[in-house]
Amino acid sequence: MYMNVKYYPSEIQRFCCEVLEGAGVRRSDAEIVARNLTAADRRGIESHGIMRLPSYVARLEAGVMEKETVTRVVRETRAIAVVDAANGLGAVASTFAMKLALRKSEECGVGIVGVKSSNHYGIAGFYAMMALSRDMIGLSFTNAVPAMAPWGGRAAYIGTNPICVAIPAGVERPIVYDGATSVVAKGKIMLAQKKRVPIPPTWAADGWGRPTTDPDVALSDGVLLPFGGYKGSGIALALDVLCGVLPGGAFGFGVAAIAALDRSTEVGHLFAALDIAAFSPVGEFKEKVDRMIREVRATPPAEGIERIYVPGEIEFEKEVESDTNGIAISQAVLDELHGCASKYGVELMKPVSGSRA
Ligand SMILES: NC(=O)c1ccc[n+]([C@@H]2O[C@H](COP(=O)([O-])OP(=O)(O)OC[C@H]3O[C@@H](n4cnc5c(N)ncnc54)[C@H](O)[C@@H]3O)[C@@H](O)[C@H]2O)c1
Numbered sequence: 001m002y003m004n005v006k007y008y009p010s011e012i013q014r015f016c017c018e019v020l021e022g023a024g025v026r027r028s029d030a031e032i033v034a035r036n037l038t039a040a041d042r043r044g045i046e047s048h049g050i051m052r053l054p055s056y057v058a059r060l061e062a063g064v065m066e067k068e069t070v071t072r073v074v075r076e077t078r079a080i081a082v083v084d085a086a087n088g089l090g091a092v093a094s095t096f097a098m099k100l101a102l103r104k105s106e107e108c109g110v111g112i113v114g115v116k117s118s119n120h121y122g123i124a125g126f127y128a129m130m131a132l133s134r135d136m137i138g139l140s141f142t143n144a145v146p147a148m149a150p151w152g153g154r155a156a157y158i159g160t161n162p163i164c165v166a167i168p169a170g171v172e173r174p175i176v177y178d179g180a181t182s183v184v185a186k187g188k189i190m191l192a193q194k195k196r197v198p199i200p201p202t203w204a205a206d207g208w209g210r211p212t213t214d215p216d217v218a219l220s221d222g223v224l225l226p227f228g229g230y231k232g233s234g235i236a237l238a239l240d241v242l243c244g245v246l247p248g249g250a251f252g253f254g255v256a257a258i259a260a261l262d263r264s265t266e267v268g269h270l271f272a273a274l275d276i277a278a279f280s281p282v283g284e285f286k287e288k289v290d291r292m293i294r295e296v297r298a299t300p301p302a303e304g305i306e307r308i309y310v311p312g313e314i315e316f317e318k319e320v321e322s323d324t325n326g327i328a329i330s331q332a333v334l335d336e337l338h339g340c341a342s343k344y345g346v347e348l349m350k351p352v353s354g355s356r357a
Contacts, residue, residue, distance in 0.1 A: 109274070
């Protein structure tokens with residue numbers, strides 16, 4: 001039986017930061033990675049939150065991910081750049097790259113930055129949402145270790161390569177579509193494996209391409225299934241080109257798993273910022289997005305559905321709930337985190353009082 005003890009985001013941030021510093025990451029970089037992991041947990045994306053910390057620490061300890069992230073711009077035009085992350089921390093290199101895309105967009109109306117030789121960057125939305133406060137649309141994509149078969153196949157070649165598009169609104173909350181190209185992110189299957197619970201048969205297939213409910217099978221010789229059949233498979237492949245081939249980095253079998261402690265992961269990303277003002281008056285744009293959001297919400301719900309959500313809405317509501325009541329972390333994840341804490345002498349996270357009940 002797994003209890004869910006709750007923690008405030010500030011405790012998750014503090015703990016992640018101190019553990020990463022313990023593993024040799026400089027303070028300013030540790031803070032960025034900690035912010036990324038905390039943002040995922042705050043948004044209810046448990047699969048990409050603090051649960052990932054032990055895997056990052058394992059890579060740093062094994063010497064297959066650099067403790068110091070040295071980003072270098074290797075190609076550049078006014079609107080475009082390619083960044084070599086030199087096997088540094090994904091969140092640090094990606095924050096650098098998205099900031100560069102935003103600067104370029106201010107000057108050119110659009111900024112596009114590819115990153116090669118990086119590592120797992122967490123939730124795609126963390127970077128795309130950096131565009132919102134500047135009245136820009138943010139796009140964020142990454143490739144990942146092969147986990148899905150090309151459509152019709154039964155062996156992994158394509159990653160669960162996610163897409164995030166973040167769109168500012170006026171008085172409404174922004175539209176933030178952020179999702180994997182698999183039915184669900186691989187981290188959700190990893191979480192089911194940690195919790196020892198079955199997965200729905202629509203998430204993954206076994207080594208013969210038959211539906212499986214066993215997370216161990218899905219993550220060993222099985223494959224994850226793409227969303228929307230051949231369409232998700234096709235989009236995931238296109239993203240591998242944008243994030244891998246285009247910036248001159250790794251793609252397909254060239255991308256390694258986070259758990260592979262004998263080599264660098266060679267993950268690639270692509271970030272874009274579109275300056276709304278370069279396309280149309282910002283006020284007009286935001287009014288239209290507000291109207292769109294309200295029209296979407298007003299759609300008559302199908303039978304059995306209580307409410308229509310706009311992409312990102314569930315996560316924004318979860319942020320409010322997380323800040324008020326704390327974030328539940330399963331005992332399976334806590335057990336691994338305790339190992340990190342004792343290794344570096346970091347004080348354990350203080351639970352929200354009363355949340356142990
Ligand atoms: N770094 C990586 O390698 C990697 C790989 C895959 C996924 N991810 C991340 O994993 C996270 C989770 O991905 P996921 O595919 O499991 O997400 P998900 O399926 O939970 O959500 C995907 C999107 O659908 C929206 N949504 C969910 N339910 C909805 C509803 N009822 N109505 C309207 N919209 C709804 C959400 O707001 C979200 O924008 C994402 O943040 C993604 O970036 C990272």
